[in-house]
Amino acid sequence: MSAAVESGILLEHLFRRQAGRIVGRLARLLGPARLDLAEEAAQEAMLRALQTWPHQGVPENAEAWLLRVAHNAAIDAIRRDRVAGEKKEAIVAELTRSATINPSDPDFEEQLRDDELRMIFMCCHPEIPRDSRIALSLKAVGGFGVREIARAFLADDQTIAQRLVRAKRQILTRHLTLDMPRGPELRGRLDAVMEVIYFMFNEGYAAHEGEDLIRQDLCLEALRLGRLIAATSIAAPRVHALVALMALQAARLPARVDEAGDLILLEDQDRGRWDQQLIALGFHHFDRSMAGDEVSEYHAQAAIAATHARARAPNPQSVDWPCVLDLYDQLLEISGSPIVALNRAVVVGKVHGPGEALSVVDSLAVDPKLRQYYLFLAVRGHLLLQLNRRVEAADCFGRALQGRCSEPERRFLRRKLDECSTGSLRP
Amino acid sequence: MPQYMLLLYDDPSTWRSISPEEMQKAVEKYVAWSKKPFTLDGKRLAEDPGRVVRSHGNQPRATDGPYSETKEVLGGYYTIEAANYDEAVQRTFDHPHLEYGGTIEVRQLFEE
Numbered sequence: 276m277s278a279a280v281e282s283g284i285l286l287e288h289l290f291r292r293q294a295g296r297i298v299g300r301l302a303r304l305l306g307p308a309r310l311d312l313a314e315e316a317a318q319e320a321m322l323r324a325l326q327t328w329p330h331q332g333v334p335e336n337a338e339a340w341l342l343r344v345a346h347n348a349a350i351d352a353i354r355r356d357r358v359a360g361e362k363k364e365a366i367v368a369e370l371t372r373s374a375t376i377n378p379s380d381p382d383f384e385e386q387l388r389d390d391e392l393r394m395i396f397m398c399c400h401p402e403i404p405r406d407s408r409i410a411l412s413l414k415a416v417g418g419f420g421v422r423e424i425a426r427a428f429l430a431d432d433q434t435i436a437q438r439l440v441r442a443k444r445q446i447l448t449r450h451l452t453l454d455m456p457r458g459p460e461l462r463g464r465l466d467a468v469m470e471v472i473y474f475m476f477n478e479g480y481a482a483h484e485g486e487d488l489i490r491q492d493l494c495l496e497a498l499r500l501g502r503l504i505a506a507t508s509i510a511a512p513r514v515h516a517l518v519a520l521m522a523l524q525a526a527r528l529p530a531r532v533d534e535a536g537d538l539i540l541l542e543d544q545d546r547g548r549w550d551q552q553l554i555a556l557g558f559h560h561f562d563r564s565m566a567g568d569e570v571s572e573y574h575a576q577a578a579i580a581a582t583h584a585r586a587r588a589p590n591p592q593s594v595d596w597p598c599v600l601d602l603y604d605q606l607l608e609i610s611g612s613p614i615v616a617l618n619r620a621v622v623v624g625k626v627h628g629p630g631e632a633l634s635v636v637d638s639l640a641v642d643p644k645l646r647q648y649y650l651f652l653a654v655r656g657h658l659l660l661q662l663n664r665r666v667e668a669a670d671c672f673g674r675a676l677q678g679r680c681s682e683p684e685r686r687f688l689r690r691k692l693d694e695c696s697t698g699s700l701r702p
Numbered sequence: 703m704p705q706y707m708l709l710l711y712d713d714p715s716t717w718r719s720i721s722p723e724e725m726q727k728a729v730e731k732y733v734a735w736s737k738k739p740f741t742l743d744g745k746r747l748a749e750d751p752g753r754v755v756r757s758h759g760n761q762p763r764a765t766d767g768p769y770s771e772t773k774e775v776l777g778g779y780y781t782i783e784a785a786n787y788d789e790a791v792q793r794t795f796d797h798p799h800l801e802y803g804g805t806i807e808v809r810q811l812f813e814e
Contacts, residue, residue, distance in 0.1 A: 284730060285726055285729070285730060288723065288726075289726060290722035290723060290725050290726035290729075291721070291722045291723045291726070293722070294722035317722070318718065321722060321725040321726075321729075322717050322725070324725075324729055325717065325725060325728055325729050325732060326746045326749075326777070326778070327746060328729055328732070328733055329729075329732040329733050329735070329736040329744070329746075330736065330744050330745055330746050330778070332733075333733060418721075418722045418723075419721065419723075420719075420720070420721020420722065420723065420724065421719075421721075422721060423721050423723065
């Protein structure tokens with residue numbers, strides 16, 4: 276008996292991962308219209324584990340055990356279901372066959388990955404409302420619970436549950452299938468999938484309380500899904516760019532907050548705490564994103580993250596800021612996003628000084644929404660403070676504090692506000 | 703040493719809305735408790751109402767179990783060793799069953 280089995284401590288996130296795979300497999304066999312049934316079978320398998328493992332011990336291959344029990348639960352449910360006789364027998368036969376496959380067979384592993392891939396592509400079908408896509412992906416592919424999704428998105432359980440209901444209704448009424456789209460449809464769908472993955476990542480990456488690990492899980496799930504697609508033949512260079520970008524940014528997660536849960540800015544981070552494995556993974560995909568001449572938003576973002584990752588020395592001056600500025604110019608051209616423009620202004624400050632950066636920021640203030648945005652105010656305050664215009668800086672930080680931001684961000688802004696009235700000035 | 707029976711009651715529907723991640727945590731806690739050195743034996747009961755047999759005028763008759771009307775059902779049991787009731791009760795205090803809203807009944811086994 277292995278040490279893990281002996282101690283009863285399971286592999287981290289084993290149930291969550293396995294729930295996603297079970298749902299993918301069963302939905303493939305049962306048809307996506309019975310997604311609920313697939314989810315219930317997964318839940319049933321885990322409940323059985325809770326009931327039997329404490330008394331009989333954890334089985335040697337817990338994943339295979341859960342998969343088999345879920346298959347059996349699905350067979351029972353289909354037998355009770357009011358499906359037409361012939362069809363019922365066919366489904367039961369398929370389930371029975373699938374339940375007896377040796378789980379260590381590499382072909383089966385490949386099939387499970389294929390099931391997951393099809394599932395995420397269905398979750399991002401254009402018939403499914405945009406805000407439902409991400410919730411459904413996390414639930415059906417990631418094995419997240421409703422409450423966990425709600426917590427990660429700072430939404431209430433009811434909102435998330437409704438999004439899931441809407442998504443499932445569309446699957447049913449629009450007769451969505453798990454067939455992979457082809458030709459021009461594939462390109463569009465791939466973009467929709469990437470959008471969901473990138474959104475998932477950003478949501479997880481947004482500054483948060485250090486103890487709320489659920490958001491870090493979101494980043495890692497996004498990275499996992501990106502890698503899943505990157506490993507298939509449909510992986511366009513921009514998929515590798517997205518994976519590179521996520522890996523290089525996720526590498527900084529351990530260095531981003533201090534022990535008190537306070538934010539540490541990129542330039543002050545201890546680079547020794549960056550995850551070297553993720554950096555290596557990021558560069559691997561970054562290289563592969565260079566195949567072909569496609570340049571996407573993800574390419575520019577990945578290139579910026581790579582420039583930061585290359586600056587190994589603890590000295591923040593070692594970052595090649597003029598290069599980062601070039602990349603931001605490209606990114607701005609592709610995306611045109613006001614947030615990108617704001618980030619670019621920060622880099623202008625690094626290259627040409629706070630005075631020039633401030634005039635860039637002020638030129639952006641024509642956008643009334645951006646003008647009220649707390650990060651806009653924070654950046655403006657930061658530049659004013661560097662120019663020693665303390666009263667105006669304090670005004671900016673004060674107004675930024677009225678915006679909706681996380682607790683660590685709030686503490687950071689308060690510190691900056693204090694700096695405006697004390698003598699200590701940071702370079 | 704005296705032996706005690708721990709009867710674990712719970713409402714099975716509490717587990718329906720729990721996420722896989724939380725389910726795994728629960729499994730790990732239950733498994734860990736079951737490995738305690740004073741635990742002699744334990745079994746999970748099948749999830750059905752069971753049967754109750756009574757005699758009606760010399761005629762034994764079985765009906766559905768006593769729990770069909772109530773939410774909390776007897777789901778399993780352990781036999782543990784303890785010096786006395788106090789210690790037996792004390793030993794249940796960190797059982798995860800309580801954390802997940804269940805009830806534990808403690809009964810001493812009769813000894814000659």
